[in-house]
Amino acid sequence: MRWLSLFTLFLLIAATLAGAHLVTLYHQQMTAPLDLEQAEVLLVEPGQGFRQIVGEMEARGWVRYPWMVEIHARRAGVADRLQAGEYEILPGLTVTAVLDRMVRGQVIRHRLTVPEGWTARQFFDAVQGHPALRPLPEGTDLGALMADLGRPGQHPEGWFLPDTYLFSRDTPGQQILRQAHEGLTQVLDQAWQNRMEDHPVESPYELLILASIIEKETGQPQERGLVAGVFVNRLRQGMRLQTDPTLLYALEPGETRLTRAELRRDHPYNTYTRDGLPPTPIALPGKASILAAARPTETDARFFVSRNDGTHEFSQTYAEHRAAVIRYQLGGDASRYGGGQR
Template sequence: MRILILLLLTVLAGAGALAWDYQRFLDTPANLAEKEVFVVPSGASLRRVGQNLAAAGIIENAHYWELHGRMEGKAQDLRAGEYLLTPDMTPPALLALFIQGRTLQYSLTIPEGWNFRQMMQAVADHAHIENTLNPEDHEAVMERLGKPGAHPEGWFFPDTYLFPRGTTDLDFLRRAHERMEHALNVAWEGRQEDLPLETPYEALILASIVEKETGQAGERSRVAAVFVERLRRGMRLQTDPTVIYGIEQFDGRIRRRDLRLDTPYNTYTRDGLPPTPIALPGAAALEAVAHPAESKALFFVSRGDGTHHFSETYREHRQAVIKYQLDGDASRYGR
């Protein structure tokens, strides 16, 4: 009997020591001197992750890790990816991090006014985006996005995007495309009445022009109003950015002969809107087209400081061009 009691006490003492050691393990922060990136491989088991943590010296006991995960009922819930670990994280905190999938995020900013080629090059050059597409094969890109035959320009929302390592270029583009579709639909559904635009796509085209013509955010609705008024009156838009977009080898300087060169995008030689957008418009440009300012201005000219002078008559516009573009020399007008 005494031997049985001694054995029982020994077992209880051992169990108590084991329980204490297990609790100590759960309460002990990760063995890290500073922040460190840890990768949970795709398809890795709870046991495999624990072994990797122990091998890296981040936790002491892979068996305790697996036991904790199974007791929590989370053995199958770990999400693959890169994680940023900090020295204060305990094993339960690590498990929670991996279950929630709060992976390390990278970013890529697509500025408003960029064109499709610029965006594709930035995506292709990003170190943490996996390339699966040919950035020069625009038709194939749109086909992979489920929009065969669609012209890609303008259909991607400019913004700063966060994503984990291994995101594919197709995943990135799909996300930006869906954002633009949503933003365009919202702007179109909420547009003011009597706009001289027949479809959401026409609004997208005009928004891209407004984006390229606007240097100051506060002027977007006024710039939009000029183009809307011109469309209402059947006047040509006569906007340089469309001409530039239609020049295959633009050298950075627009010349008078460029304004006379007839292309589908030359709004000096052709009526109405160009056939496609010319850039990626942001939400503010879409909103400006949907709700242009109350204005009868038909012209605007740069003051040289990022702002524009708006005019309702050609005579006033001519005077503004002489003042702001020709240094007051009227003799140079029309050359």
């Protein structure tokens, strides 16, 4: 019987060693850093099962024993909680850390930066062309989008807030546009409520139009309030705005230069021939321009001209403005001055 006892002891020792080896393998499998030379991206599709996900990890060489990962996930209660999305897998992460990221939904955040001064069309096209966004349904245009946003028939220009938008892969593009529209509406409403007393514009929409002009005329943030102040003074005094960006907005696609004939051609966006504001915004104004339009810097200036370095010379009288134009735009040659208040 002694041989039976020795055999039993041998089996116990073997089982103990095997168990210890399995524990070591389990520990290494779940806690050892992944052998990656650089970050990789793992895409978990909606509806993808746990075993499919672990199978992909095995195929990439991250996992040697998928069944160990499944045992860990079942015991930890996370096997059915992995979220779909796009995950960045960094060198040094462990399998446990990767699973934790999936449970938390720590997906890659893509971005779309919309600069101040873009048009609604540029924003719309950028959304439709972004590789991580789900495009709007075929045939959807800006008119249909505005109707979906609750503004049927409304001109789309100006109604989206420039900002940097973060999102996960396969986010509907319409969601970003809606977020930008809601952001703009909130900023505009707040600015309208806090506008200066006796403001010459009569509605939030007119304030938005004014803000878009300020956006296109301003090269330096510190001048934004002064530019707004000049336009408010002009509106109060019944002067025409005479601002080139409104004419540029009305040019045919691809045209970028204003001619003398264009300055004389009468149309709703020609602020040299028409009084007051143009009929719609001419760009997407940022928050700073909207706030400046609502509460401009107090100034007696009614004119400004570019110094050709990104800044402007502001003048109170036409004589001062004429001298500034000759100095900065005409190289000091007064004979070239063709008149006009801007």
